[in-house]
Amino acid sequence: MTQAQEIMTIAICVAGTMATRFLPFLIFREGRPVPPYVQYLGKALPSAIFAMLVVYCLKNVDFASGAHGLPEFVSIAATVAIHLWKRRMLLSILGGTLCYMALVQLVF
Structure with missing residues (x-):
């Protein structure tokens, strides 16, 4: 693996990790009710x-x-x-x- 490929792999991993961390806060903003299905998943x-x-x-x-x-x-x-x-x-x-x-x- 070349250095450029290593850098791209790390960048993709960072982007994927950051997306999974920030996406819930963007989808479920403060003040809006959490959908019942998501509440069920949180319990089950x-x-x-x-x-x-x-x-x-x-x-x-x-x-x-x-x-x-x-x-x-x-x-x-x-x-x-x-x-x-x-x-x-x-x-x-x-x-x-x-x-x-x-x-x-x-x-x-």
């Missing part, structure tokens, strides 16, 4: 993305080998317990990740 998408992450994390679990998926399911249980206890998504994800890493590195 976090849970849907979390569910998709769980499915993605469990797609390669092999029940016929080694730990039979035990670290994954214990970590999911820990994530759910932390979330029910504190109701903070980032803390729940961090706790589940740390639990999984500890189980995989130290126990299994």
Whole structure:
């Protein structure tokens, strides 16, 4: 890749990032009501993305080998317990990740 191509690639990436950051503020100006569909997406998408992450994390679990998926399911249980206890998504994800890493590195 030439230097000109590198500069154009970086410029396109910057323009795309800036557009996704500024576009919502241009579309949904202050004082105008947010459309109901966008409000629905704001409520539904976090849970849907979390569910998709769980499915993605469990797609390669092999029940016929080694730990039979035990670290994954214990970590999911820990994530759910932390979330029910504190109701903070980032803390729940961090706790589940740390639990999984500890189980995989130290126990299994």
